[in-house]
Amino acid sequence: MIMKRVVFNQKGGVGKTSITCNLAAIDASLGRKTLVIDLDVQGNTTHYLVGEIDAEAFPAEAQGVSGLFKQTVGSRRMSRNPDAFVWETPYENLFLMPSSPLLSELERELEARYKIYKLRDALIKLEDEYDRVYIDTPPNFNFYSKSALIAANSVLIPFDCDSFARQSLYALMDNIAELQEDHNEDLVVEGIVINQFNSQARLPGELVAELEDEGYPVIPTFLNSSVKMKESHYQHRPLIDLAPSHKLTQQYLELHAALDKG
Numbered sequence: 001m002i003m004k005r006v007v008f009n010q011k012g013g014v015g016k017t018s019i020t021c022n023l024a025a026i027d028a029s030l031g032r033k034t035l036v037i038d039l040d041v042q043g044n045t046t047h048y049l050v051g052e053i054d055a056e057a058f059p060a061e062a063q064g065v066s067g068l069f070k071q072t073v074g075s076r077r078m079s080r081n082p083d084a085f086v087w088e089t090p091y092e093n094l095f096l097m098p099s100s101p102l103l104s105e106l107e108r109e110l111e112a113r114y115k116i117y118k119l120r121d122a123l124i125k126l127e128d129e130y131d132r133v134y135i136d137t138p139p140n141f142n143f144y145s146k147s148a149l150i151a152a153n154s155v156l157i158p159f160d161c162d163s164f165a166r167q168s169l170y171a172l173m174d175n176i177a178e179l180q181e182d183h184n185e186d187l188v189v190e191g192i193v194i195n196q197f198n199s200q201a202r203l204p205g206e207l208v209a210e211l212e213d214e215g216y217p218v219i220p221t222f223l224n225s226s227v228k229m230k231e232s233h234y235q236h237r238p239l240i241d242l243a244p245s246h247k248l249t250q251q252y253l254e255l256h257a258a259l260d261k262g
Protein backbone atom coordinates (compact mmCIF):
# COMPACT_ATOMS: atom_id res chain seq x y z
CA MET A 1 0.00 0.00 0.00
CA ILE A 2 1.28 3.51 -0.79
CA MET A 3 1.90 6.11 1.92
CA LYS A 4 -1.16 8.28 2.43
CA ARG A 5 -0.29 10.87 5.01
CA VAL A 6 -2.72 13.33 6.57
CA VAL A 7 -1.46 16.39 8.40
CA PHE A 8 -3.94 17.34 11.08
CA ASN A 9 -4.38 19.55 14.11
CA GLN A 10 -7.63 21.19 15.17
CA LYS A 11 -5.71 24.35 15.91
CA GLY A 12 -5.07 26.80 13.06
CA GLY A 13 -1.71 28.33 12.28
CA VAL A 14 0.36 25.41 13.59
CA GLY A 15 1.95 24.57 10.24
CA LYS A 16 -0.37 22.01 8.62
CA THR A 17 -0.22 23.63 5.21
CA SER A 18 3.51 24.37 5.36
CA ILE A 19 4.36 20.82 6.41
CA THR A 20 2.03 19.20 3.89
CA CYS A 21 3.38 21.17 0.95
CA ASN A 22 7.04 21.05 1.86
CA LEU A 23 7.18 17.33 2.61
CA ALA A 24 5.22 16.64 -0.57
CA ALA A 25 7.55 18.83 -2.62
CA ILE A 26 10.55 16.93 -1.25
CA ASP A 27 8.98 13.61 -2.25
CA ALA A 28 8.30 15.01 -5.72
CA SER A 29 11.88 16.28 -5.99
CA LEU A 30 13.05 12.72 -5.28
CA GLY A 31 11.14 11.53 -8.33
CA ARG A 32 8.07 10.19 -6.54
CA LYS A 33 4.77 10.99 -8.13
CA THR A 34 3.08 12.88 -5.34
CA LEU A 35 -0.51 14.01 -4.91
CA VAL A 36 -1.50 16.76 -2.49
CA ILE A 37 -5.17 17.05 -1.54
CA ASP A 38 -6.36 20.36 -0.11
CA LEU A 39 -9.38 19.78 2.13
CA ASP A 40 -9.29 23.19 3.79
CA VAL A 41 -11.90 25.56 2.38
CA GLN A 42 -9.41 28.39 2.91
CA GLY A 43 -7.32 26.86 0.13
CA ASN A 44 -3.92 27.87 1.49
CA THR A 45 -2.26 24.78 0.08
CA THR A 46 -3.84 25.39 -3.31
CA HIS A 47 -2.63 28.96 -3.27
CA TYR A 48 0.84 27.96 -2.08
CA LEU A 49 1.37 25.43 -4.86
CA VAL A 50 -0.34 27.02 -7.84
CA GLY A 51 -0.88 30.69 -6.95
CA GLU A 52 -3.99 32.66 -7.89
CA ILE A 53 -6.68 30.71 -9.69
CA ASP A 54 -8.69 32.14 -12.55
CA ALA A 55 -12.21 31.41 -11.23
CA GLU A 56 -13.76 31.73 -14.69
CA ALA A 57 -11.38 29.35 -16.35
CA PHE A 58 -11.82 26.88 -13.52
CA PRO A 59 -15.44 26.87 -12.31
CA ALA A 60 -15.39 25.67 -8.72
CA GLU A 61 -18.26 23.19 -9.03
CA ALA A 62 -16.39 21.08 -11.55
CA GLN A 63 -13.03 21.19 -9.88
CA GLY A 64 -10.84 19.58 -7.31
CA VAL A 65 -12.04 18.13 -4.06
CA SER A 66 -15.46 19.77 -4.33
CA GLY A 67 -15.95 18.16 -7.76
CA LEU A 68 -14.92 14.80 -6.39
CA PHE A 69 -17.35 15.01 -3.47
CA LYS A 70 -20.12 16.61 -5.49
CA GLN A 71 -20.33 13.68 -7.86
CA THR A 72 -21.03 11.35 -4.93
CA VAL A 73 -24.41 13.01 -4.35
CA GLY A 74 -27.16 12.62 -6.87
CA SER A 75 -26.77 10.92 -10.25
CA ARG A 76 -24.15 8.24 -10.52
CA ARG A 77 -24.20 8.12 -14.32
CA MET A 78 -21.62 10.78 -15.01
CA SER A 79 -19.13 9.57 -12.42
CA ARG A 80 -15.56 10.49 -13.32
CA ASN A 81 -12.31 8.88 -12.23
CA PRO A 82 -10.82 10.74 -9.22
CA ASP A 83 -7.81 11.66 -11.37
CA ALA A 84 -10.11 13.97 -13.37
CA PHE A 85 -10.06 16.32 -10.37
CA VAL A 86 -6.29 16.52 -10.14
CA TRP A 87 -4.25 19.45 -11.44
CA GLU A 88 -0.65 19.71 -12.42
CA THR A 89 1.56 22.11 -10.48
CA PRO A 90 4.64 23.98 -11.76
CA TYR A 91 6.72 21.26 -10.09
CA GLU A 92 7.66 18.00 -11.69
CA ASN A 93 5.96 14.97 -10.09
CA LEU A 94 3.83 17.21 -7.86
CA PHE A 95 0.06 17.13 -8.38
CA LEU A 96 -2.78 18.85 -6.60
CA MET A 97 -6.44 18.17 -5.93
CA PRO A 98 -7.35 21.77 -5.14
CA SER A 99 -9.72 23.16 -2.55
CA SER A 100 -12.70 25.34 -3.41
CA PRO A 101 -15.07 27.70 -1.60
CA LEU A 102 -17.85 25.20 -2.37
CA LEU A 103 -16.55 22.81 0.26
CA SER A 104 -18.38 24.64 3.05
CA GLU A 105 -21.71 24.61 1.17
CA LEU A 106 -21.36 20.92 0.43
CA GLU A 107 -20.42 19.84 3.91
CA ARG A 108 -23.85 19.47 5.46
CA GLU A 109 -25.27 17.46 2.58
CA LEU A 110 -22.24 15.17 2.46
CA GLU A 111 -22.52 14.59 6.18
CA ALA A 112 -26.27 13.96 6.05
CA ARG A 113 -25.79 11.45 3.26
CA TYR A 114 -22.97 9.71 5.08
CA LYS A 115 -20.27 10.26 2.45
CA ILE A 116 -17.49 9.96 5.01
CA TYR A 117 -15.85 6.99 3.20
CA LYS A 118 -15.86 8.53 -0.28
CA LEU A 119 -12.41 10.06 -0.07
CA ARG A 120 -10.99 6.73 1.08
CA ASP A 121 -12.63 4.99 -1.89
CA ALA A 122 -11.28 7.63 -4.28
CA LEU A 123 -7.73 7.26 -2.96
CA ILE A 124 -7.88 3.49 -3.33
CA LYS A 125 -8.66 4.07 -7.02
CA LEU A 126 -5.61 6.33 -7.29
CA GLU A 127 -3.13 3.96 -5.67
CA ASP A 128 -1.65 2.81 -8.97
CA GLU A 129 -1.24 6.40 -10.15
CA TYR A 130 0.74 7.92 -7.30
CA ASP A 131 3.65 6.98 -5.05
CA ARG A 132 2.67 9.32 -2.22
CA VAL A 133 -0.45 11.15 -1.11
CA TYR A 134 -0.54 14.08 1.32
CA ILE A 135 -3.75 15.52 2.69
CA ASP A 136 -4.01 18.98 4.20
CA THR A 137 -6.92 19.52 6.56
CA PRO A 138 -9.02 22.36 7.96
CA PRO A 139 -8.47 23.43 11.58
CA ASN A 140 -11.59 21.55 12.73
CA PHE A 141 -12.55 17.99 13.47
CA ASN A 142 -15.23 18.16 10.78
CA PHE A 143 -16.49 16.07 7.87
CA TYR A 144 -13.40 16.79 5.75
CA SER A 145 -10.74 16.14 8.35
CA LYS A 146 -12.55 12.95 9.41
CA SER A 147 -12.73 11.86 5.77
CA ALA A 148 -8.99 12.43 5.54
CA LEU A 149 -8.22 10.51 8.73
CA ILE A 150 -10.30 7.63 7.39
CA ALA A 151 -8.65 7.72 3.95
CA ALA A 152 -5.05 7.95 5.19
CA ASN A 153 -2.76 5.37 6.72
CA SER A 154 -0.62 7.83 8.62
CA VAL A 155 -1.16 11.08 10.52
CA LEU A 156 1.33 13.80 11.38
CA ILE A 157 0.38 16.31 14.06
CA PRO A 158 2.07 19.71 13.83
CA PHE A 159 2.66 21.49 17.12
CA ASP A 160 3.70 25.14 17.25
CA CYS A 161 5.12 25.25 20.79
CA ASP A 162 2.30 27.36 22.17
CA SER A 163 0.63 26.49 25.46
CA PHE A 164 -2.84 26.68 23.90
CA ALA A 165 -1.77 24.13 21.34
CA ARG A 166 -0.72 21.90 24.18
CA GLN A 167 -4.13 22.20 25.85
CA SER A 168 -5.84 21.07 22.68
CA LEU A 169 -3.51 18.10 22.15
CA TYR A 170 -5.39 16.00 24.69
CA ALA A 171 -8.68 16.42 22.86
CA LEU A 172 -6.93 15.92 19.54
CA MET A 173 -5.32 12.62 20.54
CA ASP A 174 -8.66 11.43 21.96
CA ASN A 175 -10.44 12.27 18.72
CA ILE A 176 -7.84 10.43 16.68
CA ALA A 177 -7.99 7.38 18.97
CA GLU A 178 -11.77 7.29 18.68
CA LEU A 179 -11.62 7.59 14.92
CA GLN A 180 -9.05 4.78 14.73
CA GLU A 181 -11.32 2.56 16.79
CA ASP A 182 -14.51 3.37 14.90
CA HIS A 183 -13.30 3.74 11.32
CA ASN A 184 -9.65 3.14 10.58
CA GLU A 185 -7.59 0.70 12.60
CA ASP A 186 -4.78 0.97 10.03
CA LEU A 187 -4.14 4.64 10.80
CA VAL A 188 -0.71 5.08 12.37
CA VAL A 189 0.14 8.18 14.39
CA GLU A 190 3.58 8.88 12.94
CA GLY A 191 4.13 11.57 15.49
CA ILE A 192 4.05 15.17 16.57
CA VAL A 193 6.07 17.55 14.41
CA ILE A 194 7.57 20.38 16.43
CA ASN A 195 7.22 23.49 14.28
CA GLN A 196 8.32 27.10 14.77
CA PHE A 197 10.76 25.93 17.40
CA ASN A 198 12.84 28.67 18.97
CA SER A 199 15.81 27.23 20.83
CA GLN A 200 16.71 30.66 22.25
CA ALA A 201 13.52 30.89 24.30
CA ARG A 202 12.84 28.84 27.41
CA LEU A 203 9.16 28.01 26.94
CA PRO A 204 9.29 25.96 23.72
CA GLY A 205 11.94 23.60 25.09
CA GLU A 206 9.94 23.16 28.29
CA LEU A 207 6.71 22.48 26.44
CA VAL A 208 8.35 19.87 24.25
CA ALA A 209 10.04 18.20 27.24
CA GLU A 210 6.66 18.02 28.99
CA LEU A 211 5.04 16.41 25.98
CA GLU A 212 7.82 13.83 25.87
CA ASP A 213 7.46 13.16 29.60
CA GLU A 214 3.75 12.61 29.16
CA GLY A 215 4.50 9.99 26.53
CA TYR A 216 3.47 11.89 23.42
CA PRO A 217 5.18 10.63 20.24
CA VAL A 218 7.33 13.69 19.57
CA ILE A 219 9.46 13.37 16.40
CA PRO A 220 13.01 14.35 17.42
CA THR A 221 13.71 16.45 14.30
CA PHE A 222 12.39 19.97 14.99
CA LEU A 223 11.53 22.71 12.49
CA ASN A 224 12.80 26.14 13.45
CA SER A 225 10.98 29.37 12.99
CA SER A 226 12.20 31.28 9.95
CA VAL A 227 10.94 34.14 7.80
CA LYS A 228 11.93 31.99 4.82
CA MET A 229 8.66 30.13 5.29
CA LYS A 230 6.57 33.27 4.79
CA GLU A 231 8.62 34.11 1.72
CA SER A 232 8.10 30.59 0.40
CA HIS A 233 4.30 30.92 0.69
CA TYR A 234 4.38 34.39 -0.77
CA GLN A 235 6.38 33.29 -3.80
CA HIS A 236 4.38 30.06 -4.27
CA ARG A 237 7.59 28.09 -4.12
CA PRO A 238 8.15 25.23 -1.66
CA LEU A 239 11.43 25.51 0.24
CA ILE A 240 13.17 22.74 -1.69
CA ASP A 241 12.69 24.84 -4.81
CA LEU A 242 13.15 28.32 -3.33
CA ALA A 243 16.04 27.76 -0.97
CA PRO A 244 17.45 24.22 -1.08
CA SER A 245 20.40 24.95 1.21
CA HIS A 246 18.55 27.06 3.79
CA LYS A 247 18.62 25.82 7.39
CA LEU A 248 14.84 25.28 7.49
CA THR A 249 14.95 23.34 4.23
CA GLN A 250 17.68 21.15 5.69
CA GLN A 251 15.50 20.51 8.73
CA TYR A 252 12.64 19.57 6.42
CA LEU A 253 14.94 17.17 4.59
CA GLU A 254 15.96 15.63 7.91
CA LEU A 255 12.34 15.29 8.97
CA HIS A 256 11.49 13.75 5.62
CA ALA A 257 14.34 11.26 5.89
CA ALA A 258 13.34 10.34 9.45
CA LEU A 259 9.77 9.67 8.32
CA ASP A 260 10.97 7.69 5.31
CA LYS A 261 12.94 5.40 7.59
CA GLY A 262 9.76 4.88 9.61
Ligand SMILES: Nc1ncnc2c1ncn2[C@@H]1O[C@H](COP(=O)(O)OP(=O)(O)O)[C@@H](O)[C@H]1O
Pocket residue numbers: 011012013014015016017018019044139195196197223224225226227229230233248
Ligand atom coordinates in the same frame (compact mmCIF):
# COMPACT_ATOMS: atom_id res chain seq x y z
N1 LIG B 1 8.76 27.03 10.43
C1 LIG B 1 8.11 28.20 10.28
N2 LIG B 1 8.75 29.37 10.50
C2 LIG B 1 8.10 30.54 10.35
N3 LIG B 1 6.83 30.66 9.99
C3 LIG B 1 6.14 29.52 9.76
C4 LIG B 1 6.73 28.23 9.89
N4 LIG B 1 5.79 27.30 9.60
C5 LIG B 1 4.67 27.98 9.32
N5 LIG B 1 4.86 29.30 9.40
C6 LIG B 1 3.90 30.39 9.16
O1 LIG B 1 2.86 30.27 10.10
C7 LIG B 1 1.61 30.54 9.48
C8 LIG B 1 0.70 29.34 9.63
O2 LIG B 1 1.27 28.24 8.94
P1 LIG B 1 0.37 27.24 8.11
O3 LIG B 1 1.27 26.23 7.54
O4 LIG B 1 -0.52 27.99 7.18
O5 LIG B 1 -0.50 26.61 9.30
P2 LIG B 1 -1.94 25.90 9.29
O6 LIG B 1 -2.11 25.26 7.95
O7 LIG B 1 -1.88 24.91 10.41
O8 LIG B 1 -2.94 26.99 9.55
C9 LIG B 1 1.92 30.88 8.03
O9 LIG B 1 1.96 32.27 7.90
C10 LIG B 1 3.29 30.29 7.78
O10 LIG B 1 4.01 31.04 6.84
Ligand SMILES: [Mg+2]
Pocket residue numbers: 016017018040044045136137
Ligand atom coordinates in the same frame (compact mmCIF):
# COMPACT_ATOMS: atom_id res chain seq x y z
MG1 LIG C 1 -3.64 25.46 6.56
